[in-house]
Amino acid sequence: MSREPQASVPAILNPPMSLPDSAATTSEPAVAVRDVSFRYDSGVAALESISLTVPHGSRLGILGPNGGGKSTLLKLILGLIKPTRGRVEVLGLPPRRATRSRQVGYLPQRLNAAWNAPLNVRQVVAMTAALDVAPWRALPSELKRRIDDLLDLVGMAHLAGRPIGELSGGQQQRAFIARALVSRPRVLLLDEPTVGIDQAGQAQFARLLEAIHRELDLTILIVSHDLRAIAAGCDDIAVLSRTLHYHASPEGLTPEVLAEVFHHDIAAFAHLRHGTNGHDIDEKDRGTNTPSPEDQP
Amino acid sequence: MMLAWQTLEYLEFAFARQAIIAALCIATAASALSGIVVLKRLAFVGQGISHAAFGGIGVVAILGLSAAIGEMVIFAFCLASALAVAGLTRSRTEEDTAIGIVLVATMALGFLLLGLRQTLAAPGAWEWYRSFIAGSPRPDGWEAILFGSVHTAGQAGMWLSIAVMVIVLLTVWWFRRPLIAFVFDEVAARASGVRTNAIRILLMVLLALVVVVGMKLVGVVLISALLILPGAIAGQVTRRLLPHLLITWLTSVVGVLGGLVLSFEFDRFGLPTGPCIVLVLIAMFTVGAAWRLIANTVARFSGR
Numbered sequence: 278m279s280r281e282p283q284a285s286v287p288a289i290l291n292p293p294m295s296l297p298d299s300a301a302t303t304s305e306p307a308v309a310v311r312d313v314s315f316r317y318d319s320g321v322a323a324l325e326s327i328s329l330t331v332p333h334g335s336r337l338g339i340l341g342p343n344g345g346g347k348s349t350l351l352k353l354i355l356g357l358i359k360p361t362r363g364r365v366e367v368l369g370l371p372p373r374r375a376t377r378s379r380q381v382g383y384l385p386q387r388l389n390a391a392w393n394a395p396l397n398v399r400q401v402v403a404m405t406a407a408l409d410v411a412p413w414r415a416l417p418s419e420l421k422r423r424i425d426d427l428l429d430l431v432g433m434a435h436l437a438g439r440p441i442g443e444l445s446g447g448q449q450q451r452a453f454i455a456r457a458l459v460s461r462p463r464v465l466l467l468d469e470p471t472v473g474i475d476q477a478g479q480a481q482f483a484r485l486l487e488a489i490h491r492e493l494d495l496t497i498l499i500v501s502h503d504l505r506a507i508a509a510g511c512d513d514i515a516v517l518s519r520t521l522h523y524h525a526s527p528e529g530l531t532p533e534v535l536a537e538v539f540h541h542d543i544a545a546f547a548h549l550r551h552g553t554n555g556h557d558i559d560e561k562d563r564g565t566n567t568p569s570p571e572d573q574p
Numbered sequence: 575m576m577l578a579w580q581t582l583e584y585l586e587f588a589f590a591r592q593a594i595i596a597a598l599c600i601a602t603a604a605s606a607l608s609g610i611v612v613l614k615r616l617a618f619v620g621q622g623i624s625h626a627a628f629g630g631i632g633v634v635a636i637l638g639l640s641a642a643i644g645e646m647v648i649f650a651f652c653l654a655s656a657l658a659v660a661g662l663t664r665s666r667t668e669e670d671t672a673i674g675i676v677l678v679a680t681m682a683l684g685f686l687l688l689g690l691r692q693t694l695a696a697p698g699a700w701e702w703y704r705s706f707i708a709g710s711p712r713p714d715g716w717e718a719i720l721f722g723s724v725h726t727a728g729q730a731g732m733w734l735s736i737a738v739m740v741i742v743l744l745t746v747w748w749f750r751r752p753l754i755a756f757v758f759d760e761v762a763a764r765a766s767g768v769r770t771n772a773i774r775i776l777l778m779v780l781l782a783l784v785v786v787v788g789m790k791l792v793g794v795v796l797i798s799a800l801l802i803l804p805g806a807i808a809g810q811v812t813r814r815l816l817p818h819l820l821i822t823w824l825t826s827v828v829g830v831l832g833g834l835v836l837s838f839e840f841d842r843f844g845l846p847t848g849p850c851i852v853l854v855l856i857a858m859f860t861v862g863a864a865w866r867l868i869a870n871t872v873a874r875f876s877g878r
């Protein structure tokens with residue numbers, strides 16, 4: 278892990294060059310779900326024969342109605358549950374090992390957190406990485422530096438000392454992104470990232486994700502019931518409702534598929550579909566798909 | 575100054591000094607858990623654990639067990655009920671329902687066995703039982719069990735409290751990082767490799783320890799006050815970690831000391847310790863809530 282003095286943020290955040298990463302693993306997908314089914318103890322099937330591959334560096338949005346098995350799939354990829362049938366691999370490893378070795382960054386649903394907890398932004402960002410530090414040790418200064426850099430990257434440095442519960446939804450989400458990135462993961466999983474965040478916050482979040490993807494060379498998976506969350510810069514889209522209904526680029530997604538999956542509100546989705554190319558969200562921030570000066574390090 | 579004089583006079587008695595040291599230790603141990611109890615909504619769990627002590631007291635009474643073994647039986651009962659709650663909750667029973675069930679079950683058992691002992695131990699028919707339990711300590715009176723009494727601390731109680739405090743503080747410190755992750759977001763913590771079930775069981779063990787030892791001081795009914803109120807007060811006042819920890823500890827200590835002083839000062843009125851401690855804590859909570867209200871109002875009108 279010997280590295281020269283850091284010149285720029287991305288250099289600090291990228292996996293150390295000494296890791297035998299790219300050559301060894303680009304041949305296999307970042308996330309591979311192979312013919313996976315999951316049944317609850319009651320016998321009810323949550324997922325049936327799902328196959329998904331997510332190439333390195335790509336961005337996949339998984340869209341589906343509530344109760345469609347999205348969070349089950351996410352739990353499988355995180356290794357929190359085991360598939361009834363089939364196999365899940367993350368970076369060529371069993372999911373639990375990939376997660377434990379901090380190669381998977383996870384952005385949990387924001388609303389599950391105890392927001393009245395007496396923690397400031399910096400403490401929240403440090404939370405996951407701190408688990409790897411021995412109890413009798415203080416946080417290493419290298420980790421603290423990395424946290425500072427990440428707070429800069431997500432634009433939260435000026436709020437680092439503020440209690441997390443006093444921030445807006447968008448700001449909390451950016452702190453969560455920083456937390457997910459602290460351990461230099463190679464896969465980033467986002468669970469319903471837009472819930473409870475206003476339009477402006479969502480646009481800002483989409484831009485941040487864009488920048489992170491470009492600069493950190495991450496594989497990104499977004500799980501959401503909200504098409505807008507996924508429209509904002511995914512290369513591929515998968516539509517999930519117990520079985521996989523669609524898996525290709527967002528442009529090819531038809532209202533008919535959405536209608537079949539969601540069973541209702543076709544008009545609303547047809548309307549939203551304009552967002553699948555990114556127009557909906559980028560209206561105000563045109564140019565975010567091509568690197569803009571402010572996003573450059 | 576008359577108040578201070580009364581208490582100082584009491585300090586000449588060993589039982590009073592022991593009681594105060596024991597109380598400070600329990601207050602410190604409870605405050606270390608209080609923030610977690612409040613944030614994780616374990617308040618009712620504390621209630622369940624403490625009432626489970628009734629079951630243990632019943633078993634101790636009917637078997638005529640010695641004090642030391644008795645403590646362990648009561649601890650085992652509290653812990654078993656905490657784990658029963660955790661187990662029931664995992665299998666499709668709501669947590670508050672699970673606690674309600676365990677609470678009444680252990681209380682019923684305790685009352686039943688205590689009543690049975692009284693009948694059996696009465697002079698007359700059951701001589702073999704009288705000789706069986708001969709020499710065993712008489713079970714505490716109802717009021718002592720329910721509301722606690724400083725007079726029961728004793729030297730052993732003092733050392734036990736010190737030990738429990740050290741154990742609780744060390745454990746919480748050692749596991750501080752997984753605990754913070756667990757309290758903040760359990761699902762995310764599990765996804766990051768925290769063994770949340772193990773952490774939950776660990777918390778139950780610590781809660782049971784504090785309950786069993788603290789029960790003697792403030793009683794079964796009111797021990798959960800020590801686990802809830804300091805954290806609740808700190809939550810009213812601050813959202814920063816160090817001030818939060820400091821305030822939980824200070825309110826806990828002030829509450830316990832204040833309660834003890836009150837009950838010493840007004841000894842001739844026979845004020846029981848537990849209720850005095852709880853009322854001091856409640857007074858501080860009221861001040862904290864008022865503070866919150868004023869701070870919110872000021873913030874609203876200053877347009878933040």
